Amino acid sequence: MITLSFYFINSNTLVTHKTSYGEILNIKLQDGSDVTLNSNSSVSYYKNESRKLWLTGEAFFDVDKKIATNAKFWVITDDLSVEVYGTSFNVNSKKKKTDVFLEEGNIWLKLKNGTDKKMIPGNYISYSAEKNKILEDINVYNATLKTSWKNGSLIFEKLSLEKAMEKIEESYGYSIIFNDDISKNTLITGAVPTTNIDICIKAIEKSVDVTITKEENSLIISKK
Structure with a gap:
């Protein structure tokens, strides 16, 4: 028993x-x-x-x-x-x-x-x-647009930076702050890593010509 x-x-x-x-x-x-x-x-x-x-x-x-x-x-x-x-x-x-x-x-x-x-x-x-x-x-x-994350990257295809940064927020937990509307509506195409925030930031900055600053739990985005 x-x-x-x-x-x-x-x-x-x-x-x-x-x-x-x-x-x-x-x-x-x-x-x-x-x-x-x-x-x-x-x-x-x-x-x-x-x-x-x-x-x-x-x-x-x-x-x-x-x-x-x-x-x-x-x-x-x-x-x-x-x-x-x-x-x-x-x-x-x-x-x-x-x-x-x-x-x-x-x-x-x-x-x-x-x-x-x-x-x-x-x-x-x-x-x-x-x-x-x-x-x-x-x-x-x-299919990779929806499943690439499982291989350690996010792939964007003519996606607004605002929508792309929502995915970054989900992956890394940072709050996203845009200093201008031009940056929000800029289209991004390319891949960024989901496990290294610093490399991710550099890849986005290079792709869409913006500056991203980390401040505590926020990522602040500005047009260069």
């Missing part, structure tokens, strides 16, 4: 992985699936049920398909649940919404409002339970 009780408690232990700003963590689950956890994020699951996870932040999932049992794999956020069998996809639950990008396979989204949404490769859907609506539903033909 004591042995059985110990096994039950031990097998139902909640396992949580967390990352700090500027950190990326690779996780191998018990079922053979791989999870890449982005900075300032966490993922939790029960030890005996690693095919059902709760995500805060951002992660890329490469799910091992169980052909014999056809077992489902679930990712749950505050906005929705992602239901898959075996596929590769990215989930970002930051900023009071959840963004899902499907790289391979097929998945079902179960939105908090009760709606089901099927996704096919290349689909990108952003949904907010707080606003009770789909914010964006598009096809992305360059």
Whole structure:
């Protein structure tokens, strides 16, 4: 009786992985699936049920398909649940919404409002339970724009510096302050690292001809 009780408690232990700003963590689950956890994020699951996870932040999932049992794999956020069998996809639950990008396979989204949404490769859907609506539903033909972070870099393609710096804020935790509107609307194309803020700043300064100053927890941006 004591042995059985110990096994039950031990097998139902909640396992949580967390990352700090500027950190990326690779996780191998018990079922053979791989999870890449982005900075300032966490993922939790029960030890005996690693095919059902709760995500805060951002992660890329490469799910091992169980052909014999056809077992489902679930990712749950505050906005929705992602239901898959075996596929590769990215989930970002930051900023009071959840963004899902499907790289391979097929998945079902179960939105908090009760709606089901099927996704096919290349689909990108952003949904907010707080606003009770789909914010964006598009096809992305360059997958690296959504998944390059897992390899340690962010890739921008004609993106406004204001939008690009939102990604920097997510990765490094700095508040962003613009001293002028011209800098905000300047378009940036290129790649910056997600694990070294100093190199990241230099790359942005060189790409868009701005000056970025670090002051405590802020990055102050000015046109040169």
